[in-house]
Amino acid sequence: MKIRAVANNTFKEAIRDRILYLLLFFAAVCIGFSRVLSLLTVGDENKIIKDVGLASISLFGALMAILIGTGLVYKEIDKKTIYTLISKPIHRYQFLLGKFLGLIFTLFIMLLLMSIIFLALLFLHTYTIEWAMLVAIFFIFLELCLITAVAIFFSCFSSPILSSIFSVAFYLIGHLSWGFETLLQKMKPGVGKILVQILYTVLPDLENFNFKTEVVHHLLIPSKVLVYSSFYGIFYTLFVLILSMLVFRKRDFI
Amino acid sequence: MAIALEIKDLHKSFKTGFIPKRKKILEGISLKVEEGEIFGYLGPNGAGKTTTIKCVLGLIFPDKGEIEILGHDYLSLQAKQRIGFLPENPYFYDYLTASEFLRFYAQLFSLDKKEIGKKITDLLSLVGLNQSKDIQLRKFSRGMLQRIGFAQALINDPSLVLLDEPLGGLDPLGRKEIRDIIVRLRDNGKTVFLSSHILQDIEMICDRVAIIVQGEVINQGKLQDLISEKILFTEIILSGIEKKDIEGLGECLAGDGGRILLKVFDEKKVNDVLKLVQEHKGKIHSLIPRTETLEDLFVGMVTQQ
Ligand SMILES: Nc1ncnc2c1ncn2[C@@H]1O[C@H](COP(=O)(O)OP(=O)(O)OP(=O)(O)O)[C@@H](O)[C@H]1O
Ligand SMILES: [Mg+2]
Numbered sequence: 191m192k193i194r195a196v197a198n199n200t201f202k203e204a205i206r207d208r209i210l211y212l213l214l215f216f217a218a219v220c221i222g223f224s225r226v227l228s229l230l231t232v233g234d235e236n237k238i239i240k241d242v243g244l245a246s247i248s249l250f251g252a253l254m255a256i257l258i259g260t261g262l263v264y265k266e267i268d269k270k271t272i273y274t275l276i277s278k279p280i281h282r283y284q285f286l287l288g289k290f291l292g293l294i295f296t297l298f299i300m301l302l303l304m305s306i307i308f309l310a311l312l313f314l315h316t317y318t319i320e321w322a323m324l325v326a327i328f329f330i331f332l333e334l335c336l337i338t339a340v341a342i343f344f345s346c347f348s349s350p351i352l353s354s355i356f357s358v359a360f361y362l363i364g365h366l367s368w369g370f371e372t373l374l375q376k377m378k379p380g381v382g383k384i385l386v387q388i389l390y391t392v393l394p395d396l397e398n399f400n401f402k403t404e405v406v407h408h409l410l411i412p413s414k415v416l417v418y419s420s421f422y423g424i425f426y427t428l429f430v431l432i433l434s435m436l437v438f439r440k441r442d443f444i
Numbered sequence: 445m446a447i448a449l450e451i452k453d454l455h456k457s458f459k460t461g462f463i464p465k466r467k468k469i470l471e472g473i474s475l476k477v478e479e480g481e482i483f484g485y486l487g488p489n490g491a492g493k494t495t496t497i498k499c500v501l502g503l504i505f506p507d508k509g510e511i512e513i514l515g516h517d518y519l520s521l522q523a524k525q526r527i528g529f530l531p532e533n534p535y536f537y538d539y540l541t542a543s544e545f546l547r548f549y550a551q552l553f554s555l556d557k558k559e560i561g562k563k564i565t566d567l568l569s570l571v572g573l574n575q576s577k578d579i580q581l582r583k584f585s586r587g588m589l590q591r592i593g594f595a596q597a598l599i600n601d602p603s604l605v606l607l608d609e610p611l612g613g614l615d616p617l618g619r620k621e622i623r624d625i626i627v628r629l630r631d632n633g634k635t636v637f638l639s640s641h642i643l644q645d646i647e648m649i650c651d652r653v654a655i656i657v658q659g660e661v662i663n664q665g666k667l668q669d670l671i672s673e674k675i676l677f678t679e680i681i682l683s684g685i686e687k688k689d690i691e692g693l694g695e696c697l698a699g700d701g702g703r704i705l706l707k708v709f710d711e712k713k714v715n716d717v718l719k720l721v722q723e724h725k726g727k728i729h730s731l732i733p734r735t736e737t738l739e740d741l742f743v744g745m746v747t748q749q
Contacts, residue, residue, distance in 0.1 A: 195551035199537065206539050273531045274596060277501040278552040279524040442504040444458070 192280050196288025197295065204258050204296040213257070217250035217304050221311060236316060240323065240406045243308040248330045248402070251301055252361055255334045258296070259341025260353035262289050267443055276443065283435040290342055290431060297334050301327065325416075326405045332423035333399040337361060339430040346437045364396030371395075398422050447512070448604045448635035449477040449500065454509035456495055469495050470506070471659040477637050477652075479514075479603075482630050484650035484667075485639040486738075488746055492659045493639040494532055497608050501529055514603055525553065528602035532609045532639075534593035538582035542573055542592050545581060546599060553600045567595040570625065586613040594622065598629075605629060607638040611645050623649055647738045655742065657749045671741050675733045678714050680706045684726030693717050703729065 204210065224242030228235040263286070266272040275285065305327050312320055340360050344353035370390040377383040398419045404411050454473040457466045470492050477483040487493050498504045500511055502519045513523040536545055543564050550560040568574050571591040576584070584592065590613050597605055610626065611619045626636055627649055640646050646653065647667065654664035663670060677694075683703045687696055693716055694708035708714050714731075721728055 191554055192552050195548055199540070199548050202544075203537065203539055270531065270533065270535055271537055273498075273501070273503055274529060274536070274549070274593075275552075276503055277524065277527065277529040278549060278600075279521040280552050281521070440505060443498075444504060 193284050193288045193291065196275075196280070196285055197292035200262060200289050200292025201295050204262070204293055205299075207258060209257055210254060210296070210300065213250050213254050214300060214303060217246050218307050220246035220250070221304070221308050225311060225315070236312075237406055239312060239315060240320075241402065243311065244323070244326055244330075244402045244406070247301065247304045247308060247327065248333070248400075250304070251297060251330055251334045252337055254300055255293070255297055255337040256341050256354055256357040256361070259293055259338045260345045260350045260357060262293060263342055263345045263438075264348075264350050264353070270443075272443055282438050286342065286346075286431070286435055286438055290338060293338050293342075294335055297338065298331065301331055301334070322405045322408070325411070326401045329399040329401050329419060329423075332420065332427075333396055336394070336396075336423055336427045336430065339427045339434070343430050343434040343437070346434050347441070360394060361396065364394040365400075367393040367395050368397040394426065395422075445478040445480070446515075447476055448479045448514055449475075449483075449637060450510075450512045451475050451496070451500070452510040454496065454499060454511065455507045456492075456499060456504065456509075457507055469659050470499070473509070473656065473659070473661055475654050475661055475664055477604075477635060479635050480630065480633055481651040482626060482636045482638065482649050484646040484653035485637065485656065486641065486643070486646060486653055486742060487639075487656035488641060491656045493656060494608055496656070497529075497606055497637075497639065500606065501527075525600065526603045528597035528600065528605040530590075530593045530597040530605075530607045530610055532612065534589040536581050536589065536592065536596070539580060541578050541580050542568065542584075542595075543577040545592065546596060549596050549599050555600070563599065567598055570598075571595045572621065587615060587618055590614055591618070591622075594625070602634065604635045604637065607636065609640055610638055611640065611642060619645065643738045643742055653738070655745055657746055662745055662749065667738070671736045671738060675711060675735055676709075676740075677734055678708045678711070679730070679732045679734060680708060680714070680717055681729040681731075682706065682717075682721055682726055683729065685721055685724045689724070690717060690720060693720075 221243045224239045224246070227242060228238040231238060266275070272285075276282065305324070309319055309323065312323070337357065337360070341353060341357045344356045348356070367390060370386055370393070374383065374386055374390065377386065401411060401419075403409070452474050454470050455468075456470040457468045459465065460467045473492070473496055485493055485496070495504070499506045499509075500513070500518060502524075511518040514526055516523040537548070540548065546564045546567060547560060550563060555563065564577075565574075568577050571594050573588065573591055573595070576588065581589065581592065590610075594607075594610065597607065607626075610622055614622060623645060626638070629636055630651075638646075638650075650667055652664065652666050653670065654661050656662070681703055685704065687698055687704060690696065690704070690706060693713045694706050694710075697705040697707070706717065708717060718728070720726075
């Protein structure tokens with residue numbers, strides 16, 4: 191109930207942020223642009239619309255999560271609204287959880303809007319609703335949950351600009367770290383391999399959430415992989431959230 | 445009398461500067477606030493009043509010391525359930541309207557839905573914001589923010605209310621209204637802890653005070669015990685009499701329009717002045733005996749430190 195009240199308020203705040211609509215607008219433009227691209231390039235038109243559309247949804251979703259997520263907690267402390275809030279009977283972890291859920295709900299709505307635009311565009315082209323796309327979008331949502339948790343984690347102890355930089359770094363590393371996996375396969379056993387293995391385990395691998403190629407090419411995804419990716423997302427998010435709570439538990443609000 | 449708030453040997457320091465250096469802010473604050481009283485927490489700017497209150501609310505963590513609220517540990521939800529707090533520079537969620545804001549905070553106390561609606565209406569009319577309940581807080585003036593801040597502090601019908609500069613930013617009428625509300629809170633059995641440096645306000649309503657200077661409580665007690673009832677001097681404004689005739693009776697300052705302001709330090713001489721004025725067929729415009737005020741005490745103590 192208390193968490194819901196905070197989440198509700200966070201949603202009200204986020205949904206009134208102009209930056210959200212700016213990003214939504216650009217996402218729509220990009221999705222629309224995919225249609226133009228498909229006309230200009232040779233090859234499967236459908237494929238290009240899907241490729242560009244899904245990539246836009248994923249990228250702009252991540253930007254929304256980072257730009258809003260890094261400001262949420264910081265603003266409460268900076269503007270001192272947290273003084274009266276924390277003096278009410280609410281635990282600090284409940285506050286953080288409320289913030290997180292409020293933003294997740296906002297992102298869910300945004301993702302929904304982008305998906306509707308995307309599917310509608312696709313429908314105009316193929317005259318079918320491609321439900322398979324939703325699998326990719328679901329995993330984009332899981333990725334956004336993780337990124338939101340990371341953005342909130344950084345904003346528990348640093349300014350929005352710094353947290354944004356950290357979060358973007360997390361995003362980029364997360365999407366490039368699969369390179370280590372290929373590297374691992376090529377390496378001979380030894381100290382080097384162990385080091386790379388450790389690095390790969392510690393660093394996030396956001397490619398786990400990337401099923402764009404599979405759905406675009408109508409490839410069958412083994413259910414084992416789906417389950418693994420879901421759990422990876424859920425547990426990584428929980429881990430980062432718990433870390434945030436620990437950081438937040440003993441900090442002075444000054 | 446039960447104790448509403450007890451602070452024992454509270455210490456707090458902040459790290460400041462580029463190369464962090466510990467700066468001591470509170471150096472062993474101890475005080476007891478009894479249930480049902482209005483307790484004034486006085487001190488010059490930067491004495492550590494706000495810092496103390498932030499410690500009590502669990503916004504910052506003291507280096508050392510104990511705090512107990514209404515018999516509970518100060519960080520427990522039971523304690524928070526029964527306190528209200530008004531911060532010194534009220535700033536709230538500016539995208540919410542006044543009633544949305546109060547509703548949000550009411551939900552944190554798990555109040556009944558029906559109860560909440562009534563509570564909000566009552567509080568808004570108590571602080572005189574009935575007309576503005578659907579206005580976003582960003583459009584509120586400083587004084588209106590102070591009022592809505594006061595309303596949110598009372599949303600849970602708290603037993604102990606902590607007010608940091610509750611009369612700041614209010615016009616004279618507003619100050620009187622809030623003072624009246626504070627007194628009414630006490631009359632309804634609530635305890636009020638308020639910090640201020642506006643002494644007249646405190647003098648009018650506080651039962652007991654603590655004076656804090658540079659992070660230390662240098663005096664606390666009943667207001668009557670702290671300031672003596674002794675008359676310091678009597679101020680008489682009179683006219684129709686020559687300045688030189690009364691010069692020996694007290695300190696004489698000539699005012700406008702033939703009026704003379706006379707400060708008489710010896711009580712017995714007041715009668716002599718009155719007699720003299722009668723003889724000369726002069727006129728007394730005012731006669732005010734000045735007792736020691738909180739201000740005298742305060743200035744005395746702070747300068748002594
Ligand atoms: N975050 C902080 N870092 C460093 N010093 C601080 C911090 N907050 C407060 N101080 C210092 O602590 C001292 C006490 O501040 P505090 O706000 O408690 O004073 P106050 O008694 O409330 O004063 P006022 O009457 O002006 O409100 C001041 O000297 C202030 O500079
Ligand atoms: Mg202060």
